[in-house]
Amino acid sequence: MTEQARAGDEGACAGDEEARAGDAAACEGDAEASAVASFAELSRRTNAALAILDASPAAGEPDVAIAADVGRQIALALADLAELLRRRADASPIGAEHLADLAFRGAEIQRDAHRVLAGGRPDEIARHTDDHRHNVGRSQVVVVGGRLDVVLPDGTGAVVDLGVDDADSTSPGWTSWSGDHPAFDIDRALGPYDHLETQTALDTLGRVMTRHLRR
Structure with a gap:
């Protein structure tokens, strides 16, 4: 979507009180669809960056490997967020497993951070x-x-x-x-x-x- 188109959409969603009341649902749906697309794109870009990192000469170094592990969890978390928002927009059920996946990603990132910190002086x-x-x-x-x-x-x-x-x-x-x-x-x-x-x-x-x- 171009900058001009985005500005037009924002203007339509920020109009007078009567227009906002009538278009609230549509504007909310547009915002959620935009967020889904954005999270999915961020996940794709993170995976592309990880592919570059994996191909670098430093890929085997411990700190780089941990950074790559963190990146993979972030990419998966972004994809999970996109899926959660998509299900909400489609009125599809959000199972406990979807929320558990997000919690797991966060825990994995924390463990990777601890592995980096553990390399410091006791x-x-x-x-x-x-x-x-x-x-x-x-x-x-x-x-x-x-x-x-x-x-x-x-x-x-x-x-x-x-x-x-x-x-x-x-x-x-x-x-x-x-x-x-x-x-x-x-x-x-x-x-x-x-x-x-x-x-x-x-x-x-x-x-x-x-x-x-x-x-």
Whole structure:
């Protein structure tokens, strides 16, 4: 659509009150159709950019590979958004699986970001997550650890304690864990990626508990 045509359409949808009342449904439909086309085009362009990236000499480098993974999830998320809006415009049912797909894309992007962050210095990572806990603690519950009852793949149960190393430890702010089940290598400290993933899970629990505080 040309710039002049778009301007004409916008003018028609922004006319006097009576015209707006009569054309509201049509204008809304045009806007949704435009959004569907835009999201679909953005998904296509992202995939085209990924094809160029995959063909580059740097494609095998870890950071580039993670960036490509993020790009693929973004392209899929844009396609999901286009499909959701198309179904709404067509009055088609939007199943839980469509919304679950979007949630999955977001979670995958977060995990890829954690893989990049995990390449940093452990003390800087610990300081970053410690600062985050203090900042969010001004407005929400902060879960610093707890005792977890877990079920192993073989069906047996175990108990694992999670916590955060204090300021006097050799790794202040780092996620600590303990337990006595032989299935876990408790003597091996959690790595940077494990630390980030665990703190994100605890942060999610804190948000849930905050929503249920007595006001």
